[in-house]
Amino acid sequence: MVRIKWVLVVSFALAMAIGFSASPQKSLAQKQTTPYGLGAYRDNQCVVCHLSLTEPLRISAHFYEWLNSKHSEKAVGCEKCHGGNALAKDKEDAHKGVLRSSFPQSRLHLQNLPATCNSCHQETVTAFVQSKHFQALKDSGVGPSCTTCHHHMASAVIYWPPETSQLCAACHKAEGNPAARYAQAPAKAADVLLAFNRADEVIEWSQFLISEGHKRRMQLKAEEEELKKLSLILKDAKVKWHEFDLEGSRQHADQVFMEATNVKNRLVRKGL
Numbered sequence: 001m002v003r004i005k006w007v008l009v010v011s012f013a014l015a016m017a018i019g020f021s022a023s024p025q026k027s028l029a030q031k032q033t034t035p036y037g038l039g040a041y042r043d044n045q046c047v048v049c050h051l052s053l054t055e056p057l058r059i060s061a062h063f064y065e066w067l068n069s070k071h072s073e074k075a076v077g078c079e080k081c082h083g084g085n086a087l088a089k090d091k092e093d094a095h096k097g098v099l100r101s102s103f104p105q106s107r108l109h110l111q112n113l114p115a116t117c118n119s120c121h122q123e124t125v126t127a128f129v130q131s132k133h134f135q136a137l138k139d140s141g142v143g144p145s146c147t148t149c150h151h152h153m154a155s156a157v158i159y160w161p162p163e164t165s166q167l168c169a170a171c172h173k174a175e176g177n178p179a180a181r182y183a184q185a186p187a188k189a190a191d192v193l194l195a196f197n198r199a200d201e202v203i204e205w206s207q208f209l210i211s212e213g214h215k216r217r218m219q220l221k222a223e224e225e226e227l228k229k230l231s232l233i234l235k236d237a238k239v240k241w242h243e244f245d246l247e248g249s250r251q252h253a254d255q256v257f258m259e260a261t262n263v264k265n266r267l268v269r270k271g272l
């Protein structure tokens, strides 16, 4: 009896171990076969060399964080943010111009991030530089910058409302911080994120119903067009959020939610 139990425990542990080790490997293999996967980085020496580094841990861990980000998927290599020469095989040559983010001259210093990210995220940065946050960041260095909310390599966007609220509270509920004048910002920000999530979900629901309708060869052009328009309004609201006009962002998200709900109800009435 005891032996059987141990066999079970051991085989369970083995299954877990295989399960855990198999999944990252699978995703690596999958990435290598996709057009934007590592195959696209064959000649990118930053990626080739950093892929082979296991030490120091701090450096290696950043590589894996990038690997799992939207950026690696979309062919945004290290040099696009860090600078340096991605064609150089020699470390010193490759690293020319690469400065740790703590250096004020680094492209990745908090105060310089908006300019660095601007090459690809112009609309978002344009919204951000109009905010009091950018002003505070520029004047005293105390405002939040892109990585305050998006992790180092934008491997994560904050989606979880309580997390957002805590993040804002670090300044907006801190005594003596000029941001404490806007003490209601954390609670309002959590509501905006809830409203974004709700709108995202109902759009996704409607898109699912439309794809079901297509399987049944139903004519759903009007609904499709309307959803496309609503998705764009929501995308725009997420860009505008970077101005930190929290009421405005909330209104747009709610408008999208209401209208997408109408579309969803219409689809349901059509038997979907």
Ligand code: HEC
Residues within 6 Å of the ligand: 045, 046, 047, 049, 050, 053, 056, 059, 078, 079, 082, 083, 084, 085, 086, 087, 088, 089, 090, 091, 094, 095, 098, 099, 100
């Ligand atoms: C031939 C290998 C090699 C190439 C090519 C290479 N690196 Fe590195 N990189 C390293 C090693 C090794 C380290 C660890 C620190 C050290 O030895 O300088 C490192 C460290 C770094 C760091 C951390 C610096 C710090 O001290 O915090 C960054 C950022 C970095 N590399 C970015 C890049 C970028 C961007 C490119 C391409 C433009 C690149 N690397 C190309 C080997 C390489």
Ligand code: HEC
Residues within 6 Å of the ligand: 046, 047, 050, 058, 059, 060, 062, 063, 066, 067, 071, 076, 077, 078, 079, 080, 081, 082, 099, 100, 101, 102, 108, 147, 151, 152, 153, 154
């Ligand atoms: C989308 C922009 C972006 C890309 C692409 C990117 N990084 Fe980074 N990386 C950053 C930012 C911003 C920081 C600093 C902020 C932080 O660490 O919180 C950083 C920090 C680092 C650090 C820690 C040292 C430092 O400067 O603070 C290393 C090491 C690093 N990145 C390596 C890489 C490697 C290797 C690649 C490519 C495989 C890469 N990064 C791709 C934005 C990027």
Ligand code: HEC
Residues within 6 Å of the ligand: 070, 071, 074, 076, 080, 081, 113, 116, 117, 118, 119, 120, 121, 146, 147, 150, 153, 154, 155, 156, 157
């Ligand atoms: C060379 C172009 C390029 C640069 C530079 C760049 N990005 Fe991106 N970024 C992209 C692309 C492409 C996407 C994917 C967009 C999409 O799928 O709609 C993306 C996506 C994102 C996302 C969404 C991630 C998600 O999971 O949905 C965030 C957040 C982001 N970037 C932040 C940044 C920040 C912060 C910087 C500066 C440190 C930066 N980016 C620099 C091209 C870039």
Ligand code: HEC
Residues within 6 Å of the ligand: 113, 114, 117, 118, 121, 124, 125, 128, 144, 145, 146, 147, 148, 149, 150, 157, 158, 159, 193, 196, 197, 235, 238, 239, 241, 242
């Ligand atoms: C105070 C927090 C915060 C700061 C600072 C911030 N962002 Fe964002 N960002 C967000 C939130 C929240 C979203 C919306 C996430 C969602 O629901 O999709 C977002 C979304 C994005 C997206 C994706 C938009 C989309 O289409 O889904 C990009 C790209 C982005 N931010 C880039 C940046 C850049 C570049 C900076 C710096 C100039 C920056 N962000 C600063 C919180 C922030």
Ligand code: HEC
Residues within 6 Å of the ligand: 131, 132, 133, 136, 142, 143, 144, 148, 164, 167, 168, 169, 170, 171, 172, 178, 179, 181, 182, 185, 186, 189, 244, 245, 246
């Ligand atoms: C690193 C500190 C810091 C963080 C984190 C931070 N803020 Fe701020 N915030 C400031 C500062 C500083 C000001 C400007 C205060 C002043 O007027 O002097 C400000 C101002 C604001 C304002 C007033 C803007 C205006 O134009 O009237 C809003 C709204 C705001 N923040 C929302 C947020 C939200 C939402 C978050 C979290 C997603 C957040 N902040 C996170 C520091 C921060």
